[in-house]
Amino acid sequence: MTFEEIVFWSLVLVSGFAALMVVISRSPIASALYLILNFFCLAGLYLTLNAQFIAVVHIIVYAGAIMVLFLFVIMLLNLQDETKLRERMNWKSFAAIALSILFLIELFYIFIIKTPTPKIPIHPSSKEIGTVEYLGKILFTEFLFPFELTSILLIAAIIGAVVLAKKKFELTD
Amino acid sequence: MIPLNYYLLFAAFLFSVGVVGVLIRRNAIIVFMCIELMLNSVNLTFIAFSAFMGNAIGQMFVFFVMTVAAAEAAVGLAIIIALFRNKKTINIDQINLLKW
Numbered sequence: 001m002t003f004e005e006i007v008f009w010s011l012v013l014v015s016g017f018a019a020l021m022v023v024i025s026r027s028p029i030a031s032a033l034y035l036i037l038n039f040f041c042l043a044g045l046y047l048t049l050n051a052q053f054i055a056v057v058h059i060i061v062y063a064g065a066i067m068v069l070f071l072f073v074i075m076l077l078n079l080q081d082e083t084k085l086r087e088r089m090n091w092k093s094f095a096a097i098a099l100s101i102l103f104l105i106e107l108f109y110i111f112i113i114k115t116p117t118p119k120i121p122i123h124p125s126s127k128e129i130g131t132v133e134y135l136g137k138i139l140f141t142e143f144l145f146p147f148e149l150t151s152i153l154l155i156a157a158i159i160g161a162v163v164l165a166k167k168k169f170e171l172t173d
Numbered sequence: 174m175i176p177l178n179y180y181l182l183f184a185a186f187l188f189s190v191g192v193v194g195v196l197i198r199r200n201a202i203i204v205f206m207c208i209e210l211m212l213n214s215v216n217l218t219f220i221a222f223s224a225f226m227g228n229a230i231g232q233m234f235v236f237f238v239m240t241v242a243a244a245e246a247a248v249g250l251a252i253i254i255a256l257f258r259n260k261k262t263i264n265i266d267q268i269n270l271l272k273w
Contacts, residue, residue: 004175042213045180045183100193120176
């Protein structure tokens with residue numbers, strides 16, 4: 001095994017384990033922390049693909065901003081742990097799991113048998129593509145309009161969050 | 174050398190785990206986290222293709238997906254807080270206002 005393969009497989013194992021634990025673990029806090037572990041491993045995988053800028057942005061935005069928001073909400077709501085997953089499993093859950101495994105097998109079938117990808121190494125120009133300089137250049141030329149549109153999206157999200165969190169809704173049962 | 178296939182298969186696995194989480198968990202916040210998991214698996218696919226094709230558009234797309242994910246998390250968590258204030262629960266079995 002080369003060094004590259006060892007890094008890849010360890011990242012994949014930890015990340016897959018963390019993803020499973022997000023679904024399995026009982027307390028929401030544990031789920032959130034496992035999700036953060038998963039994000040760090042994914043950032044490592046991005047680095048193995050020479051996407052340095054995306055890897056750093058991923059850690060800042062996901063682990064730094066979104067997950068902190070999640071943890072804040074979990075702590076604000078002061079939830080009790082769910083009852084044991086095994087006790088709440090009914091036929092619907094098993095059907096859901098079976099369908100998801102079927103979906104996974106379908107995807108594997110597509111990726112392995114139907115579209116055999118050539119065994120090529122990572123494109124040599126990807127080293128330069130992943131840098132801030134290159135991505136910044138095309139972000140502010142080719143992708144300027146979508147970039148400006150995201151500002152509208154973000155301001156809508158901010159206003160929406162403030163309005164929703166402030167207003168008292170009158171719900172009738 | 175890691176072939177492109179391995180990244181795609183791992184992304185498919187992560188996506189399926191996210192689907193299982195959305196379908197079997199009843200806590201709205203954990204359902205939300207599983208949606209983030211699915212978004213991330215798609216991001217991994219984008220970046221893998223971008224690196225193996227030597228094309229930067231995949232990475233730009235990931236950039237915008239992250240923006241949308243941040244906006245979605247902010248609004249979604251605000252909705253969860255508003256729901257919790259009224260219903261005193263975020264169990265999605267008991268939130269059935271829109272159920273026909």
